[in-house]
Amino acid sequence: MGRTTGAAGASSPGRVSEPSEPSEPSARADPTEPRKARRTHKLRRALLATLITGAVVVPLSGAARPGIPAPEPAALAPVTAATLDEAYAANRANAAEAARMAAANGNRERAAADRAMSDPSRHFLTFDGRGPGLATEVFGDLAHADRIAVLVPGSDTSIDTYGRFRNAAHALHxxxxxxAPQGTRTAVVAWLGYETPGTVSATVATAGRAEEAAPKLREFVRQLRGIPDRGPGAAGTASRSGTSKGPAEEQPHISLLCHSYGSVVCGRAASDLDVDDIVLIGSPGTGVDTARALRTPARVWAARGGDDWVAEVPHIRFDLLGTTVGFGTxxxxxxxxARVFAAGDGGHSDYFKPGSTSLTNLTRIVLGETSEMTHG
Structure with missing residues (x-):
């Protein structure tokens, strides 16, 4: 297939382009190439039609979905290292009550999902079982972490489908x-802090959900910065500015790993996010045409698996009947x-697959071992 081009006409690395002008046939020319090119163009036109239909015609997915009863989220003071266990316990209790309410309402699937989240081994900074549901789960010792990875999910992620998102965070942890080098403490946070769009919906091709989510992500990162205890014994490492700080001053290194539509969320929030890395994986675009336009001092990374269908999504952005469709370059x-790195041959849901090239490189980014990365 021909390579996918961005809004500025640049091409994705590693793909062979069709010539812009007709060329003389060679002895090695593939006679099936014209048919392949036609199929590619038809696919792109079909995807474009899907984007337009989803953004303008198709009704919102879940609009008619009956509400799922659940208690109000637990009322908690801002979380600190000293109050983490209290927050975890309160959110487990809230999940247990949500499971009881869902079961009483006859929703066995949601009851089972909520019940799993109430297990004593689970650690949630936030939990809200109402509607599609929201949750923020922690893996590792967040109270003393030197390096933190925050996962931002894409479409069709909710409490009902939370297992696959959790598996990704668990594999990374x-x-x-x-x-991790000896003495380096790590934590992973699975941030389902916004209502994600459906993959086939009016919202997935527009930035509406991302614009709603962006201030929530900024506030979460701001609070996250204040949780780890950086007192005596904390490891002192270089700051994002490159200057060395002592243990009491050092902030944890935070990497934001943004998958699929989650990269649109990260793009909307980027200019006011106090993070060290923004990693775009399986991204349909961010809503801007360059990494510089994100207006962030963070390092911006990008990767896409060889079998990820997002490669065939048209990278366009235009106004249609008052709605901006698509996410640009x-x-x-x-x-x-962006700093492009290798993600292997995986598909759209394989970036955190154990043993994969993508998980290896994501681990190196979080740990700051980028000199050892394989690049795309």
Missing amino acids: ERLTRE DPMSPSFG
Whole structure:
């Protein structure tokens, strides 16, 4: 297939482009190439039609979905290292009550999902079982973490489908635990802090949900900065500015790992996010044409698996009947300016698959071992 081009006409690395002008046939020319090109163009036109239909015609997915009863979220003071266990206990209790209410309402699937979240081994900074549900789960010792990875999910992520999101965070935490240098403490946070769009919905091709989520993500990161205890014994490492700080002054290194539509959320929030890395994986675009336009001092990374269908989504952005459709330049494009790294041959849901190239490189970014990364 021909390579996907961004809004500025730049191409994704690693793909062979069709010539812009007709060329003389060679002895090695593939006679099936014209048919392949036609299929590619048809696919792109079909995807474009889907984007337009989803943004303008298709009704909101879940609009008619009956509400799922659940208690109000637990009322908690701002969380600190000293109050983490209290927050975890309160949110587990809230999940247990949500499970009872869902079961009484006849929703066995939601009751089972809520019940799993109330297990004593689970650690939630936030939990809200109402509607599709929101939750923020912690893996590792957040109270003393030197390096923190925050996962921001894409479409169709809710309490009902939370298992796959949790598996991604768990796989990353396991890899970080194995690979972290001695004395480096790590934590992973699965942030389901916004109502994600449906993959087939009026919202997935527009930035509406991302604009609603952006201030929530900024506030969460602001609070997250204040949780780890950086007192005596904390490791002193270089700050984002490159200057060395003592243990009491050092802030944890935070990497934001943004998957699929989650990269649109991160793009909307980027200019006011106090993070060290913004990593765009399987991204349809961020809503801007260059990494510089994100207006962030963080390092901006991008990767896409060889079998990720997002590669065939048109990287466009235009106004249609008062609605902006699409997210602009492909973050994998050289014109975007991200630091591109290898993600192997995986598909759209394989970035955190144990043993994968993508998980290896994501681990290196979080740990700051980027000199060892394989690049795209």
